[in-house]
Amino acid sequence: MATFQPVRGTHDLVGDTARRHAHVIETARRLAHLYGMEDVDTPVFEFTPVFARTLGDASDVVRKEMYTFADRGGEEITLRPEFTAGIARAFISGGMRQNLPLKFFAAGPVFRYERPQKGRQRQFHQIDAEILGVEGPQADIEVIALGHDILAALGVGANCRLELNSLGDAESHAAYREALIAYFSGHKDKLSADSVERLERNPLRILDSKDEGDRALLPDAPRIEDSLNDHSRDFFQAVKDGLDALGIAYQLNPRLVRGLDYYTHTAFEFITEDLGAQGTVLGGGRYDGLIELLGGPATPGVGWAAGIERLAMLLAAVPERPRPVALVPLGPAADAEALRLAHQLRAAGVTVEHGYRGNLGRRLKRADKLGARAAVILGEDELARGVATLRDLDGGEQREVPLGDLVATLAPPDGAVG
């Protein structure tokens, strides 16, 4: 290979892309904090069983999408394909059960060996929210409300619909699974090859199939509602009531199932039509058995993850950078003064750009390209008189300002960001 390309399915985040990315994270984090969530950052790799055991042997993620390797010490390591399992592991190893309930927010890269396409990469980034230790449906409602608020704050909420379903508790879930197996086994000859395989591994997924033949069987298939026991039904009703009370619109989708094994009760996805086949922008649900599955104390949980790249693509506009003030020193004495001045201005909250090189025209041109709001021109004669020329780059008018007054003139009003 003569020149290096990025590894397949990985991307550099630069310029506008980086700014969109950062904006998604900052917005989400700000709102998560309003919900009382705390930031967590768990390692990007874990011992393989942390994921293999929790996600389920039947899931595609475990079967063919994990980046798994033996490290130099011979440990079986996996790059995280999602956040929840790592956070659950941190909860157990950190002995955090004393502090329940816990609310966490995380953001960072995750890794899945998939065939890349738009909105699907091998290294991508997620934001993630989890509530641990709350048995009741309030946590489900709040976590969904947070997702809803983040999409709204990003300006993409109008293009997303919320789909909602309940998989029921473990008992209901198992009963439904049996009912589906019984039904589809009777129609095995009409199922697609994919679905025959799903019948073995994860029959719920057949409900999600896009194959025409499979879909024809669905109207008569057992319905999840019929398998929910009283507790599960009440729980689901409480979640729906809560969303109604908050004015969050949703659409019931009895065929909404999630690919990872650990989900119980509530399952939801915010879906957009604007990203082609990769329509799910934020998805999650309740996972009451997960922590126990990892060997921890039985602890309920609800949460979701959202794809930062997908959200970033949906942003209508590229977030703007703050408009800087450009310093334009001319000559060595002015260079020294400019350094000092830049320091003072930044301390006062002003975004400052140095041109670093070139004559006046060149530096102004660069200032213009950076979108500077003003230029401070420091020439030899100005310095000698203790002033600077302050040029407004929008209008073009300029005036002389004593050096000592520059900070006061350019600093934003209290609290504002300039």
Add this chain to the structure above:
RNA sequence: GCGGGUGUAGCUCAGUCGGUUAGAGCGCCAGAUUGUGGCUCUGGAGGUCGCCGGUUCAAUUCCGGUCACUCGCCCCA
């Protein structure tokens, strides 16, 4: 993992029914304007036509493979 499409300048793309120096717009650099940006004008730099191989007197153009992107399946964020 399966099926289709695409790959020409930093970016967006045209073009070559196989034939001499491969083009445009935007961007970049310089000049018109020796301390005044944007607008305009003039000039300039920048390409192994994704990579490897085959066919041919001749391949950026045709064929095969490969890599990457992309659309769908699968799966998921």
